[in-house]
Amino acid sequence: MVAVDVGAIGQDLARHWLVYASMPVIAAIIGYVTKRVAIDMMFRPIEFVGIPPFLGWQGIVPKNARRMADIATGLLLGRLLDPQEVVSRLDPERLAKEMEAPLRQVVEDVATHVLARYQPSIWEMLPPAVQRLVLSNVESRAPAVTLKLIEEVMADVESFVDIRTMAVENITRDKHLLNRLIRDISKAEFTFIARCGLVFGLILGFVQVVVWALTKEPWIMPIFGLVVGGATDWLALKMIFHPREPTRFLGLVTWQGLFHRRRKQIAADYGRLIAEEVLTADAVVEAMLTGPRSDRVFQLVQHEVQNIIDEQTSIAKPFVVLTVGSRRYQEMKASAARLAMARLRDAVMPAAGYASDVLDIGNTIASKxxxxxPMEFEELLRPAFRQDEWKLITVGAVIGFLVGELQVFVLLG
Incomplete structure (x- = not known):
């Protein structure tokens, strides 16, 4: 057994009381700062900084943007949101009504453009009243055609809009958006991690005081710094997710992983962010008109536009074909379809407010x-930590070790 010289320890404490008093404070600071650094490294920098591929750093969240977006979107569409069920809440007639005024302007612009291009001499010779009558005839067909298009899209919405690809691409393209999604729903968890570092560091700091007083071993400080920086990172991460259900420890304390304890608030925040940032009406319309399945939409529009032209020229069609030629007539119909498709966004977007209110995506996601x-719920955030959390723990440990070495230099220098 090693004899302890209490008198010598007391003298050393009296002589270096400020140093001893600073140990728990420094340990607490190490714990807090390493957590803040670890949190910051999750999100920044957005792009890789350094010499690729290994000498440098990119925030863990933006680095793994596609993988995380795939996981989140898979869960979103697999368990939280059925696009067909959600779209069925819309009233096709009300949707068509919301689009009626802007649609009339689009139809007039398309008709005027096509007629002026392919029949300029005849169109310009017509009196304004006759021009208006021609346009009115075309416009009168627009509401019925619009309603038909809406009903066809709503009957099988996923054939016309690849929502999964749209969501993944939007999240991956805008890494700031992904950062916001993770940060906003996890603010309480990140604050908890930092505070854990402070508290755990302070506790270990008092242990460090005792061990240093008894041993005076130079390795004590860097080892404690390493433990404070690394182990507290690991413990804080575990306490966020575990246990998944409320569990009583030692018959004294009941604990549930913070992420699971805040389930209701996280669900509300997540639903709101998805509705406002990812599955917006603008994003869905954009995907419908320019996404991988936009050709289906174009085929619908083209078919209906060409039918309107054929109907409106049915009596005079032989004369029209004779005047412009059969090939030119087909070109005229194709041009009208392309222009209508290009202007479709102008007609659809005024209905976005109605659609957003009725679809109620945010509340739907939150309730689902x-x-x-608990395991499925954890997958909302856990992918942000799981694959690279060892890097965060390592960084915390290294910073703590270096600060410990600095303490030794101060004490023995």
Missing amino acids: MQLLS
Whole structure:
């Protein structure tokens, strides 16, 4: 057994009381700062900084943007949101009504453009009243055609809009958006991690005081710094997700992983962010008109536009074909379809407000999230940590070790 010289320890404490008093404070600071650094490294920098591929750093979240977007979108569309069920809440007639005024302007612009291009001499010779009559005839067909298009899209919405690809691409393209999604729903968790570093560091700092007083071993400081920086990172991350259900420890303390304890608030925040940032009416319309399945939409529009032209020229069609030629007539119909497709966004977007209110995507997601198992619920955030969390723990440990070495230099220098 090693004899302890209490008197010598007391003298050393009296002589270096300020140093001893600073140990728990420094340990607490190490714990807090390493957590803040670790949190910051999750999100910044947005792009890789350094010498690729290994000498440098990119925030863990933006680095793994596609993988995380795939996981989140898979869960979103697999368990939280059925696009067909959500779209069925819309009233096709009300949607067509919302689009009626802007649609009339689009139809008039398309008709005027096509007629002026392919029949300029005849169109310019017509009196204004006759021109208006021609346009009115075309416009009168627009509401019925619009309603038909809406009903066809709503009958099988996923054939016309690849929502999964749209969501993944939007999140991956805008890494700031992904950062916001993770940061906003996890503010409380990140604050908890930093505070854990402070508290755990302070506790270990008092242990460090005792061990240093008894041993005076130079390795004590860097080892404690390493433990404070690394182990507290690991412990804080575990306490966020575990245990998944409320569990009583030692018969004294009941604890549930913070992420699971805040389930209701997280669900509300997540639903709101998805509705406002990812599955917006503008994004859905953009995907419908320019996405991988936009050719289906174009085929619908082309078919209906060409039918209107054939109907409106049915009596005079032989004369029209004779005047412009059969090939030119087909070109005229194709041109009208392309222009109508290009202007479709102008007609659809005024209905966005009605659609957003009725679809109620945010509340739908939030309510469905309450039905997830704890493991499924955890997958909302856990992918942000799991694959590279060892790097965060390592960085915390290294910073703590270096600060410990600095303490030794101060004490023995």
